[in-house]
Amino acid sequence: MDTELVEMLKQTGAVKFGDFTLSSGRKSTYYVDKYIFETNPVCLSVIGDRIAKLIPAGTRRLAGIEIGSIPLAAVASVKSGMPFVVVRKATKGYGTNKLIEGVWQKGEKVFVVEDVVTTARGALGAIHTLREAGLAVDEMVCVVDREEGGRESLEQEGVKVRSLVKSSELLGYKP
């Protein structure tokens, strides 16, 4: 367990208790507000370092997912020197009108960066977008794994998941 990061995430106040509807539509008695931990520069810097150290050999780019994991990918990029792309949920409708922003070549290996994985719907959507564009995705990292089936869904799609912290470590009990 990464005790330093667990404590840091808790101290930012990112873990909230109450009645929440998650992006998946699921109800939950706790919510990990990624924007609270990732807008804290000390915490964001530590996360960026952690992610930079996990970048697998052969990776050519990181990928941040609109919008929550963009700060994570940006800081990990600067920390590692590894360029990144931004994966949109939908095109803008003007300008270059792309689903993947940044510079990339077909066939490149991309390491996906995600903030919180619950059902992994967001990550899976981005991975499909990247793969449909001809990019190779077989590994990803998330800051928090809520341990609610997302990892398994990703593994079924051939994506190995690294998590910096699990919800049970954050909460001190299995949710």
Place this chain on the structure above:
Amino acid sequence: MDTELVEMLKQTGAVKFGDFTLSSGRKSTYYVDKYIFETNPVCLSVIGDRIAKLIPAGTRRLAGIEIGSIPLAAVASVKSGMPFVVVRKATKGYGTNKLIEGVWQKGEKVFVVEDVVTTARGALGAIHTLREAGLAVDEMVCVVDREEGGRESLEQEGVKVRSLVKSSELLGYKP
């Protein structure tokens, strides 16, 4: 003129020539693709340093605007130790359902970070959101000022604009 940054932006290939429709709907013969310069870690790092040095006294937070300037605010935040918020264009419809993500208090002074200013519609929208929430905004920075009236519109709203680079410097002529 910041020759180092001008050259760096050009070398990333972010300045494209052709027929473009900008987010404002205006037609243009050139397009500065922010995602190309800000997903380049060396360039992003230099921009983060530049922004960190411009943070006015009394600032309590930076603000990144969905989604283009989020990487800039994130890296400037880590470089400066100044926390940031993310200003959305619209609420998510689930979870905490906010227009301003992150931690903030009414009355705090916020330094807005923007990627490219043309008409400043994006920046003005974010500034209105921040001000309506009770935050104080009177200064901002952008990486590129396209010199097409955006600065003036912002100044009319009492916002002092710092730009790292002007389009005329990037292009070598006044567009």
